[in-house]
Amino acid sequence: MASAYRLPGRVAEAEGALGAALWDAGCEALLEDGDDLVAVFAADFGAAPNETPSDAVPTVPPGGCWEVVDERDHVAAYFEGLDAVTVGSVVVAPTHRQAVLRSGQTVLWLDPGMAFGTGHHETTRLALAALADPGLDLRGARVLDVGSGSGLLAIAADRLGAADALGVDVDPITLPIARANADLNRSRARFEVSDFAAAPPAPQSVDVLVANLFAELHVAFMDAYARALAPGGRAFLTGILAGKEGAVEAAVPASLRLVRREREGEWWLLAVALAAERGA
Numbered sequence: 001m002a003s004a005y006r007l008p009g010r011v012a013e014a015e016g017a018l019g020a021a022l023w024d025a026g027c028e029a030l031l032e033d034g035d036d037l038v039a040v041f042a043a044d045f046g047a048a049p050n051e052t053p054s055d056a057v058p059t060v061p062p063g064g065c066w067e068v069v070d071e072r073d074h075v076a077a078y079f080e081g082l083d084a085v086t087v088g089s090v091v092v093a094p095t096h097r098q099a100v101l102r103s104g105q106t107v108l109w110l111d112p113g114m115a116f117g118t119g120h121h122e123t124t125r126l127a128l129a130a131l132a133d134p135g136l137d138l139r140g141a142r143v144l145d146v147g148s149g150s151g152l153l154a155i156a157a158d159r160l161g162a163a164d165a166l167g168v169d170v171d172p173i174t175l176p177i178a179r180a181n182a183d184l185n186r187s188r189a190r191f192e193v194s195d196f197a198a199a200p201p202a203p204q205s206v207d208v209l210v211a212n213l214f215a216e217l218h219v220a221f222m223d224a225y226a227r228a229l230a231p232g233g234r235a236f237l238t239g240i241l242a243g244k245e246g247a248v249e250a251a252v253p254a255s256l257r258l259v260r261r262e263r264e265g266e267w268w269l270l271a272v273a274l275a276a277e278r279g280a
């Protein structure tokens, strides 16, 4: 069994700060049930959190109530409703849908399972658009996807020509899902369970880093990003909620240059670059 946190009459706020707070609290899926917004969590907290919240219960926005649910029903309903998403030249299609491709488009088949990354969230779309940007040539690049979730971004990088695409995620639940998605797409993208904070990449070992995390983590990881990038390298940082982009920008060290800011809805992507020659 799983737990659901139901917020009556709040469905319109799914894409805004309320939805963001529920994703930050660790929910696995956000569902619409009539006018209600329902956040599904993998753990079974019982009905008790309504009366006696404990440390194990995630901190969620007020105004809702906890329910015990059958996890499979909710997750199946969520994925059943997903359609294909087109971002630049990339079409992300759940395997139960058909994808109609135009010339030059690449399809990524994706079953996100319980991991984040269907291509529907603004932050994933921003990151995908950055990787698929015709001005960025991934051919021959070493790409690192920090917080790879379903594996979508690393798989996209591989399909877009990267020489090596590695996805790392601290959550072990993501590993079999990302690997299965790579197999589904005949992708050579590799995945590892790893905490970026504890095991940052070797210096100058990454040409393109993409990270869909959240603002505070980007601030904490910024120096490690700078060290990991090879000369001329770029990092695309998203998952930054509007209002927090200033803190991330302020953390950009002198060795990196902020080269792009993109916003979709409540979310930002910031792109930073390392000069082609260290010290240039």
Ligand SMILES: C[S@@+](CC[C@H](N)C(=O)[O-])C[C@H]1O[C@@H](n2cnc3c(N)ncnc32)[C@H](O)[C@@H]1O
Residues within 6 Å of the ligand: 116, 117, 118, 119, 123, 124, 127, 145, 146, 147, 148, 149, 150, 151, 152, 153, 168, 169, 170, 171, 174, 194, 195, 196, 197, 212, 213, 239
């Ligand atoms: C918002 S999801 C992004 C998933 C996918 N890359 C996408 O863009 O749709 C963030 C992922 O980062 C992972 N994560 C959080 N902290 C991390 C860390 N310190 N090291 C590695 N992964 C981390 C989470 O487990 C989660 O799967």
